[in-house]
Amino acid sequence: MKGVIFTEFLGMVAGRFSEEMVDDIIDDADLPSGGAYTSVGRYDHSEIVSLVGALSGRTGAPVPDLVKAFGHHLFGRLSALHPEFLLGVGDALDFLESVDKVIHVEVLKLYPDAMLPRFDTTRDGKRLQMIYSSPRGMEDLAEGLIRGCAEHFSQDLHIERHARPDGSTEFNLENAT
Numbered sequence: 001m002k003g004v005i006f007t008e009f010l011g012m013v014a015g016r017f018s019e020e021m022v023d024d025i026i027d028d029a030d031l032p033s034g035g036a037y038t039s040v041g042r043y044d045h046s047e048i049v050s051l052v053g054a055l056s057g058r059t060g061a062p063v064p065d066l067v068k069a070f071g072h073h074l075f076g077r078l079s080a081l082h083p084e085f086l087l088g089v090g091d092a093l094d095f096l097e098s099v100d101k102v103i104h105v106e107v108l109k110l111y112p113d114a115m116l117p118r119f120d121t122t123r124d125g126k127r128l129q130m131i132y133s134s135p136r137g138m139e140d141l142a143e144g145l146i147r148g149c150a151e152h153f154s155q156d157l158h159i160e161r162h163a164r165p166d167g168s169t170e171f172n173l174e175n176a177t
Contacts, residue, residue, distance in 0.1 A: 002114055003041035006048060012073045013055060021058065028054035045136050064140045071144020079152055092153040093128045093173060096146060097121045126175040131168050139169040146171060
C-alpha cells in the first residue's frame with residue numbers, strides 16, 4: 001500500500017485527536033516498519049489495519065466507523081493534492097464513474113507498482129452501481145471515499161452497500177434529490 005495512505009491517516013489522527021495519539025497508536029501497533037512512513041514508500045496493508053485497530057482500542061470507536069471517517073478525510077486530501085482529477089467533472093456520480101477508467105490509469109502512470117482496487121460501474125441516469133473488488137477488503141474505506149466525494153460536490157447521495165457472494169462489494173448510489 002502506498003505510503004500516502006499511511007501519512008494521511010496519521011495526519012488525520014493528529015488533527016482529530018493529537019500528536020500524542022499518533023505516537024501511542026504506533027507504539028500499540030508494534031509495526032514492522034516502526035511507523036516511519038514516507039508518502040512515496042510502500043508498506044504492507046496489515047500495518048494500516050493494525051493502526052486503525054490501535055486507534056479503536058484507544059478511543060472506543062468501532063473500526064468500521066474509523067475507516068469510513070478516514071476515507072471521507074482522504075477524499076478531501078487527495079482532491080486538494082490532485083485537483084486536476086476534478087477539473088471538468090460535473091458531479092459526484094460522474095467522478096465516481098471515472099475512478100477505474102481515468103483516475104486509476106493516471107495513478108498507475110505515477111506509481112506503476114500500485115496495487116489498486118477495481119471498480120466496475122454501470123450508470124443509469126442518476127443511479128450508479130459500483131462493484132468494488134480488492135483482496136485487501138477495504139470496503140469501509142471505499143464507502144468513506146464515496147461519502148467524501150459526495151460532500152465535495154455538495155451532493156446528497158443515497159448509498160446502499162451489499163456484500164456479494166464472490167467477495168466483492170456492491171455500492172448502489174443515487175442522487176437523493
